[in-house]
Amino acid sequence: MQAESIRVRGLVQGVGFRPTVWRLARDCGLVGDVRNDGEGVLIRVLQDSPREASAVSVFLTRLVAECPPLARIDHLERSVIHDEQILAELGGAEGFQILASAATAAHTGIVPDAATCATCAAEIADPANRRHGYAFTNCTHCGPRLSIVKGIPYDRARTSMAPFPLCAECAREYTDPADRRFHAQPNACPVCGPRLWLLDARGRDVDAGERSGLDAITAASRLLSAGRILAIKGIGGFHLACDATHAEAVAELRRRKRRDAKPLAMMARDLDVVRGYCRLSEQEAEILASPAAPILLLERRTDAPEGAGPAGPPLAPRIAPGQSTLGMMLPYSPLHHLLLQSWSHPLVMTSGNLSEEPQCVENTEARDRLSGLADAFLLHDRDIVNRVDDSVVRFMAGEARVLRRARGYAPTPLGLPPGFARTPPLLALGGELKNTICLVRDGQAILSQHLGDLEDAKTTREFSRTISLYLELFQCHPEVLVVDAHPDYRSTLMGRDWAAQTGQTLITVPHHHAHLGSVLAENGWPLDGGPVLGLMLDGLGYGADGTLWGGEFLLGDYRAFRRLASLAPVAMPGGTRAIREPWRNLFAQLERAGGWSVWRDGYGELAVVRWLQSKPLALMQRLIERQLNSPLASSAGRLFDAVAAALQVGPEVLSDEGAAAIELEALASFAIHEVDEGYPFARVAGSDGVLLDPHPLWSALFADLARGRSSAWIAASFHRGFARALSDLAFELADAHGVRTIALSGGVFQNHLLLEAVTRQLQGAGCQVLLHRQVPANDGGLSLGQAAVAAALLLDANHAIGADRPTDVARSSVQQPGALN
Structure with missing residues (x-):
């Protein structure tokens, strides 16, 4: 008697993998079994004859080709079984079976939370279905995973669904290998599963509703229509929601949340609603509708007043002030599908927290921490074990690039x-x-x-x-x-x-x-792949020499690196206060580029100069001269802040480090195609390499301000010039050191204008450019x-x-x- 063991590693638990193995094995006439364990999935099959051996090959080919949508096979390892006891067990088996999970050391992965699949969405919309209107519908192709799991193997007992015993009908689905809910650990229905209810700010029932929660959702939707702010418990945490077209509601949400300028994410019922407010390519539509269902940054439509589409009213002015993009997502849970079903325009769906705090996950915590923010609470009794924020993605340089990796992506x-x-x-x-x-x-x-x-x-x-x-x-x-x-x-x-x-x-x-x-x-750069030229641009980081870096040209690999060049270091008067107050960076740049008196005397009529004169500049000069709380930093982020301050873009005091730079990027996007040549940068010798010096750009920028150039044109000229200066120096350094691969990283490369210009120019010069996608x-x-x-x-x-x-x-x-x- 002969038999074979097939070890499958990857994302193969909680995704309908064993039922797929069972179905394909039966189709191929195989005898054996399949089980989950800590290493993934273990398949055992008899192959006593050439026919059976051939059937195993067909089975494995189909398994790879017909892998469930949320599964990922990383490795298939085949080995002959010699154990006589196992051979006897298989020899006495009838057909192919699914065995109970084995508790062994965990070496498999956890699948991320996945958006509601089309079949489940159809069920909750079907009045004849027993899950009609049920806010916790799921199957092996969708639903919560990381947010509810406590341990491996991924079985119901190790999730927050353990307190909800299955009813007879759900148990039948759960134990039937032919059902798509076979071992769907969050499986539930209105009879046996979690329930939903709505409370007002004082903790009183607004509408007790039915166990399906449909009445509570209807009541919540009515409150949102009336301009109220709701705290909604979702899959990985709470959201604060309001009508995105209700100006007073949006303004009040910002006031309560203490979030003055950062854009608010929105959720729209479907792609047609999104298209009403944003430009949407085919690739972007696929990202929105993917199982990850992230917040996607999309170009705002400008062919209708306030960016509104033909199907809905204008968005509130303070949704994304100063931005050319909007953050949109589609409903990714049955609760969201039900809530949005009657809305022809988006809802704000921002994280349920005070500014900078983590998102709430527990009912009592939310009622305590969000009591001053929300007018009502839409709650449920399925615990969120692991807080998982919404992911954020942007389509740049021809691919989707993750800006925040969370729900739908982690922990793949x-x-x-x-x-x-x-x-x-x-x-x-x-x-x-x-x-x-x-x-x-x-x-x-x-x-x-x-x-x-x-x-x-x-x-x-x-x-x-x-x-x-x-x-x-x-x-x-x-x-x-x-x-x-x-x-x-x-x-x-x-x-x-x-x-x-x-x-x-x-x-x-x-x-x-x-x-x-x-x-x-x-x-996937190999360990011994050799050095590359790394262009690392961000706000701040502790450098190898003990100073603050943020605009670096590094020749290196995993083992070591050498700094070949950097942005010229500029003081940050007031230290960390310069991160929040961009005018400090502007003053430091001007002080370095000839001294403040040159700019004050030469451009005293400009609004930005008059504005700066209202600041404690004498104190700033003393701090810089005496090197008191004014560390030098070669930071690209602070350079963006300085240019934003020169154009008086963004708030005077930032609540988020990158806010001014994001608004500067948005401003530049309106004129980027009008600008051919950008502002100049110089190169000077530094102690450990070349310094890319922004000194010359300030003369050009202030001259354009004086001649009345638009802020958009000036912002675009800065982007064009900076991209050209970076690309030219990066190519020359790479060429001088015999490398043709250039890697781009750091938060500044989330600026799509800069990323695409630098990438295009380097690729045009024959370089291989490595960019982030999943990380x-x-x-x-x-x-x-x-x-x-x-x-x-x-x-x-x-x-x-x-x-x-x-x-x-x-x-x-x-x-x-x-x-x-």
């Missing part, structure tokens, strides 16, 4: 490039802002969902909780901890304390080396880069001196990067 594992297979288990703790963590095990990187800014105490607690969750969920025991080089980041301090207490190896990775490692790892270019991708750099150093150390003493070599290699020729 990313395969590490060739050469990294023997990486020991490690945990990278990310940065201070837009934090994520990254586990590495079994040759894969598991990047967490977006966690937020660790400056907030609640987010820091969420950060700690998520670390514990991921270590438990993936049964990972990291041998190494990896942190940013900044000594005061909370993630760094936690990593140092943890390593000191446990004796684990601690590796410190410079901020921009991590950015380089992130874009290399995402693009954010901003600090949300930092932990992946930290993990890749640390892995390379560990592998090198283990190879060079054995596995018993990697620590000192790895640490010294990171903190003192080796030179590259």
Whole structure:
């Protein structure tokens, strides 16, 4: 008797994989079984004859071709079974069976939460269906996953659906391999599943409704139509919702949430509603309607008043002030489908929190923290185990690029490039802002969902909780901890304390080396692929020389890097206050470019000069001259802030670091096609390479202000000139060092005008350009880069001196990067 074991690794649990195996095996006439375990899925089949061996080959070919929509096969491993007891079991079996899950060490992945599939959406809309109007309908092709899971294997007992015993009809579906709800762990109906209710701000029932929750949703929709603000419990957290066309409601939401200018995300019933307000390409429509269902940044229509489409009224003026794009998403849960079904225009659907705090996930927490923000609460009794924010995506340079990786994308594992297979288990703790963590095990990187800014105490607690969750969920025991080089980041301090207490190896990775490692790892750059030219542009990061970097040209790979050039460093008077007050950066730029008196005397009639004179400039001069709380920074982000301040774009005090730069980009988009040549930059010699100096742009910019050029034209000229200066220098440096691959990373490359111009110019010069797609270019991708750099150093150390003493070599290699020729 002969039999074969087939091990399937990847995203193969909770996605209808075993029923697909069962169906195909029966079609092929195979005898055997399939089960879930900690490593994925295990298939065992008899093949006693050439016919059966041929049938197994056909079966595997079909399994790959007919893989369920949410599944992903990473590896298929085949081996002959020699165990006599197993052979006897298979020999006595009848047909093909699905076995109970085996509790073994977890080596499989968790599937992200997935938007409602078309079949489930049709069921909740069908009055004859028993799930008509039911807000928690799902199947193996859709519904909550990461947000409800507590452990592996992914079975109902290890989710927040455990308190809801299945009714007879749901149990029949759950146990029938031919049903698409076979082992759909969140499976439920109005008889046995979670329920929905609506409370007013005082906690009183607005409409008790039926168990289906349909009446509560109808009542909630009526409140929204009346201009009320609702807190709505979704899949991964709470939203604050209001009518996006109701100016007073939107203004009140901003006042209560303390969110003055940052754009508000919206949800629209369908693609036709989106098209009424935004320009929508075929590729963008596919992104919106995908199982990930992210917030997608779309170009706002300008061919109707206020950007309104023919099917609906104008959006409220304060939806996205100063922006040329709108953040839109489609309903991704049955609750959202039901709520939006009668709306021909969008609803605001922004995170349910106060500004900068993490999103609420618990009913009592929401009623406490959001009591001053919401007029009513649409609640349910299915616990959210893991907070998962909405993902944000933008279509740039010909592809969808993730700006915030969360619901729908995380925690899908990313395969590490060739050469990294023997990486020991490690945990990278990310940065201070837009934090994520990254586990590495079994040759894969598991990047967490977006966690937020660790400056907030609640987010820091969420950060700690998520670390514990991921270590438990993936049964990972990291041998190494990896942190940013900044000594005061909370993630760094936690990593140092943890390593000191446990004796684990601690590796410190410079901020921009991590950015380089992130874009290399995402693009599958081999461990021994050789150096590339990295162009890293962001707000701020702790440099390898102890100064603040943010506009860097690095020759490097995973192991080491050398700084070849940078933006000229400029003072940040007031330190971190310069991040929130762009006028400080403008003054510092002008002070460096000839001195304030030159600009005051030469352009005293300009509004921006008169505005600056109302500021404490004498104090700023003293701070800069005496180098008091005015660190030098080669920051591209601060340069954008300075130009925005010169055009008086954006609020005087920013609530979000990139707000002024985003508004400057939007302004430039109106005139970018009118500008051929941009503003000039100079090159000067620096202590460790070339400095790209913005000094000349200020003369050109102020001259254009004086002659009355439009702000849009000036903003576009800055973008054109900066892109050209960056591209020219990057190409020349790459050419001089014999490389033809240039990698772009850092949050500034979320600017689509800059990204597309630099990419186009470098590709036109014959360079291969590596860009982010699945991982954010901003600090949300930092932990992946930290993990890749640390892995390379560990592998090198283990190879060079054995596995018993990697620590000192790895640490010294990171903190003192080796030179590259």
